[in-house]
Amino acid sequence: MELQEAPNAGAWGEWNPTEDSARPPRGKHRVVKQRGGLARSSTVLGVGVIAAVGASGIATAQDRPQVAISMPSLPDFGLGGAGGDGQHADAEGPAAGAEAATKTGIIAQQAAGHADAGATLVGRILQQAESQESAADAQNRAQAERAAQEAAAAQAKAQRETAQKEADDARVAAEKEADDARVAAEKEAKEAAEAKAEQERIAKLAGSYSLPTSAYTLTSHYGDAGSMWSSGYHTGLDFAAPTGTPVKAVAGAKITSAGWSGAYGYRIVLELEDGTEIWYCHLSSMSVTSGSVGAGETIGRVGATGNVTGPHLHLEVRKGGSTMDPLAWLESKGLSV
Template sequence: MAFMCAAGKHRRPSRMKRGTARAAGVAALTTTGVIGTLAAPALAAEPAAEQTGLTPVITIGDSIADQIDAQAVAQKQAAEEAEAQQKAEEAARKKAVAEAKKAREEREQKERAAREAERKRLNAYVAPISGSYVSTGYQSSSSLWSSGSHTGIDFHASTGTTVHAVGSGTVVEAGWGGSYGNQIVIKMNDGTYTQYGHLSSIGVSVGQAVTPGAQIGLSGATGNVTGPHLHFEARTGAQYGSDIDPVSYLRSHGVNV
């Protein structure tokens, strides 16, 4: 036979029902994580991560955080300083390379200029007597010369006046030349020859190289002369009889006579 409670009547839950309800409540609180202060101490304890499935959050103190921040700032500053140092070293290297290149170019330019100046000097021609003039012209007629005409030009000069090589060349004769007195003959670098006669003194020797303006002797009145002067000839060969116009010769080399 079935027993039913009378309608409208409420009975106190049985002990079994109360136990079941309490267990269900605890389970619900545990699942939601909401355990109040009224819970029993055993139930209020914080569940382990493996029990709840939640990842615990680690909280660090302010002092440790400050140390980490300071370390990060120091590392950043060190990196910036290293980068700045590297840039400065690279800039210094580039500057040194540029300065070395500039110095090398300037040195090479000076050397080229010096070589060019020397080349021009060696290729230049000068008058055999400085500040003088032609006193007797080329091919002038007179019984004083065995050929009947002057084979060179005479420059006015007193005894002891410095005589210059008119250009670069090599001495091929230096000594007594008969009617020319003391003479010097130079083979010029262009293949022509120049002769200097009636010298009072000879200052060079055969085989010696000379440059434009070099002192080769002193003017005088040796040989067949009527007074001191310098006899100058331009020639196609070393010997007498190969003379060419000395005025035209000097002018063709830029000498104003």
């Protein structure tokens, strides 16, 4: 049932009640009560509240400040509120109707205001959600960038460590190669120096030592075994040469013995400065029998005296009472036998 507009000068237009909306007055003049006024006001109020709560959401509306909603003062039609059949109308009907219509408009305005507040609240919620989503996206991007930076830093560190290790290995290899080259050079230099020293020593010895004879043939060597020698083996080196071949002093020495010596025949013994003794045996003659002699000086002649099978020089080298290999000793003095 539609709400009829109440008469109000200039604001609400002309009010023309009909049969359906008005009944004949009883007694004094009465204004017919507008049915449905309170019901419509309550409906509009409920719609406004529902619109506000529905638009804003229950959870969010709880955080909003409460909006005071005032119930309009409704005219008393003598029935104590809504209801009644309109038998008792207020004597000031037009004014009361205008006031009710005005209050109804206020409720609508309040409902609209609540709806706007709900829309504003929804907008704020959406804006907050977007802001939170943007913050989450920014945080995720920051975490991804930080993870990428950490990965890049780790990769760079690994590359630096690898490069450093390769550089260290190369340096160690170069140092080892340099050390090996240095050791090899030092060894080569040392060997060359030793060889040179040996050559100089041999050359010096060659000038200080001389072969015991010339035009000879080596027949028996030191250590040869046989029954012809009393010790069971040969104790010297035999230079076979014709009788009368000169016999020379192998080095500067002094004569400590010269004469007959049994199985050795005629023998001359030279003692060198270091105590080494050189025995010349089976001589046919002796040129010097005492004193000192120099290297290469003739001291006797090859012969076949004593226990022999033919003319030869039996040369022995002794030191500290023990015999030595004459061939090795002569070669150690730089002589080529």
